[in-house]
Amino acid sequence: MPDISVVLPSILQPLAGGQSILTAPADGTVTVGSLLDSVTGDYPVLARRLRDETGALRRYVNIYVAGDEVRRLQGLETEVSPGQEVLVIQSVAGG
Amino acid sequence: MATAENFVLAIGTKKGLWLATSQDRKQWSFSGPHFLMSEIPSIGIDTRDGRTRIMVGVRSEHWGPTVAHSDDLGATWTEPEQGAITFPEDTGAAVERIWQIYPDAESRPGVVWAGAEPISVWKSTDGGEHFELNRGLWDHPHRSDWGAGYGGAAAHSIVVNPAGDNVHVAMSTGGVYRSLDGGESWEPRNKGISAYFMPDPNPEFGQCVHKIAADAAVEGRLYAQNHHGVYRTDDNGENWNSIAEGLPADFGFVMLTHPRREGTAWVVPLKADGERIPPEGKLAVHRTDDAGATWKRLDTGLPKGEYNSVLRDAAGVDSSEPAGVYFGTRGGTVYASADEGETFAEVVSHLPDVLCVRAAVVSTAGLPVPETAAARGA
Numbered sequence: 001m002p003d004i005s006v007v008l009p010s011i012l013q014p015l016a017g018g019q020s021i022l023t024a025p026a027d028g029t030v031t032v033g034s035l036l037d038s039v040t041g042d043y044p045v046l047a048r049r050l051r052d053e054t055g056a057l058r059r060y061v062n063i064y065v066a067g068d069e070v071r072r073l074q075g076l077e078t079e080v081s082p083g084q085e086v087l088v089i090q091s092v093a094g095g
Numbered sequence: 096m097a098t099a100e101n102f103v104l105a106i107g108t109k110k111g112l113w114l115a116t117s118q119d120r121k122q123w124s125f126s127g128p129h130f131l132m133s134e135i136p137s138i139g140i141d142t143r144d145g146r147t148r149i150m151v152g153v154r155s156e157h158w159g160p161t162v163a164h165s166d167d168l169g170a171t172w173t174e175p176e177q178g179a180i181t182f183p184e185d186t187g188a189a190v191e192r193i194w195q196i197y198p199d200a201e202s203r204p205g206v207v208w209a210g211a212e213p214i215s216v217w218k219s220t221d222g223g224e225h226f227e228l229n230r231g232l233w234d235h236p237h238r239s240d241w242g243a244g245y246g247g248a249a250a251h252s253i254v255v256n257p258a259g260d261n262v263h264v265a266m267s268t269g270g271v272y273r274s275l276d277g278g279e280s281w282e283p284r285n286k287g288i289s290a291y292f293m294p295d296p297n298p299e300f301g302q303c304v305h306k307i308a309a310d311a312a313v314e315g316r317l318y319a320q321n322h323h324g325v326y327r328t329d330d331n332g333e334n335w336n337s338i339a340e341g342l343p344a345d346f347g348f349v350m351l352t353h354p355r356r357e358g359t360a361w362v363v364p365l366k367a368d369g370e371r372i373p374p375e376g377k378l379a380v381h382r383t384d385d386a387g388a389t390w391k392r393l394d395t396g397l398p399k400g401e402y403n404s405v406l407r408d409a410a411g412v413d414s415s416e417p418a419g420v421y422f423g424t425r426g427g428t429v430y431a432s433a434d435e436g437e438t439f440a441e442v443v444s445h446l447p448d449v450l451c452v453r454a455a456v457v458s459t460a461g462l463p464v465p466e467t468a469a470a471r472g473a
Contacts, residue, residue: 012158044176044177045176049155052190053178053181054182054187056189061157090157090158093156
């Protein structure tokens, strides 16, 4: 079964046991939301860094699918296909 | 000099936490920054149960808020996996910032209260590892009418009567609410406190209270620093009366009380809400020893010119004799007094904006002493 990969920024990797890429098996398209549920299931602190307790993506957490930030697509309902790579990138913000 | 005592000073800033230890409250050894690039708006130092637990509210602009604690003076930190403070699913709410972490009385070890944004009060019974939402306040019919202060809609002050079930909460901009049943039910208690910025300047609630603190020695007496106005109640919040006369300004954020002595409190006046600097740029702490009848200006050791303000939780006291008084400015300088404010000395400077300062007398036996990253006068 092909995988979908989620690539983490270095600052979050300690919260995923030092891994830079988390993978989830997929036999069809999945939503970004369910993908995050899957890959962060064993890493609840990582999950809380990405989304608040309502499930909403934190304001300055950007998730890219095929080069597009998901807020410009269908948000957490954006579909991801097997073999694709999902990037988690923090905004350039703050001072 | 209390040479047998050890002191810990925790400094929460816009960009991290610094911890300092001292035996004389003059020379300090530092560690930090902990949680670099996260703001630390709240700190609780819990010295009950024979340990020293430092609890901190942490908030990253990118990665959100959380609560962590350390039982070894910051050498290691623990963050509950599911989060110490998270809103129940049915509320549809998410924590924005932890504004207050308040260990309860000695007689209730393990009980820790927290105040958060959005306006909410939380209670832990396991030493601050997990908190439960106070439903009485969350479901209060006034909640939709509470406003947001400039800093956010927060429950920022919690005062619990050590001898009973009285709990007072102060929120921006909802005013003071009181519970007589340990937090089950709440009623506004703002009579006598002006809210000049509202159509009715004497509303039941909606006052912009900046900080409240209880007199440790007089049952039912509390003090409040408001957005214009300094007040005292002697009847558990039923009536508030102005005690601002004698102060150079009735605006400010800080309200501290003595750990034991009746009638002793400290404020740090700022000129006005339109300027928010020490009056004439001259920083001073003011102390009353008679419950607000008179005030004494205390500025020995403080700079002659200072244009940074002092935020509501950027000040604290310790429980030693005499009590120590500490505060930090938005310019990143922290001052300490080992004599109840008579004389101050700079502890550290050039930190990021100081959001929160807490100090305590602690046992450091068996604990790693922070490495000296910066020590003044050492």
